[in-house]
Amino acid sequence: MTAQPASAAQPAPVLGIAGWSGAGKTTLLAAVIPRLTAAGLRVALVKHAHHRFDVDHPGKDSHRLREAGAREVLITSARRHVRIVERAEPRDPVLEEELARVDRQRNDLVLVEGFRHAPIPKLEVWRAARGEPPLYPGDAHILAVVTDSPEQVDTRLPVLALDQPESVAAFIRRWLEEVRQPRAPQNE
Structure with a gap:
């Protein structure tokens, strides 16, 4: 079907x-x-997810740039992309x-x-x-x-x-x- x-x-x-x-x-x-x-x-x-999670890992360039203050990071390749957006205020x-x-x-x-x-x-x-x-x-x-x-x-x-x-x-x-x-x- x-x-x-x-x-x-x-x-x-x-x-x-x-x-x-x-x-x-x-x-x-x-x-x-x-x-x-x-x-x-x-x-x-x-x-x-009821717990804190992260798809970005210490040591990776994208993680370093997000930790440096980027509020939104788009990681992209030929096979996939992921967009990480920090919420202004933590909320459900x-x-x-x-x-x-x-x-x-x-x-x-x-x-x-x-x-x-x-x-x-x-x-x-x-x-x-x-x-x-x-x-x-x-x-x-x-x-x-x-x-x-x-x-x-x-x-x-x-x-x-x-x-x-x-x-x-x-x-x-x-x-x-x-x-x-x-x-x-x-x-x-």
Whole structure:
């Protein structure tokens, strides 16, 4: 199955992968993304980091120049580029602002890891053994629950196995096809 590319009229849909820290969101995405790209999808990712991180390292020219006071650094090569922008004031990222940085015309799907309270369609990754309550009872944006404890999930939502990334990828492809279907005009 090959999805239709995003267009100016229809930017890439956004789908969140939400859950508590340690639930396995990144591990799941690392297994699902190759399956989505193998199906011909161009996937972008926005990841919320709750900790300080740096993609630039001491000793590198770009790091030295940023430490010297450059507020924005663009590192570019023939294969990729990365833009490092220092925030004027440290604050939690706002999903809408971060999504504006992603080229949604160039991608077929934007996956969002984290931002668990954002009002976007999402899959919840939940592990009973972590001891955190599930999000799905209080979040109408959750489309399905991905878990290693299906017997402990009490919902009418689809329940997907955490150790079966192919079924999660298939669910995402079906969802993407549904949201990409042209809508018939409403008669008044």
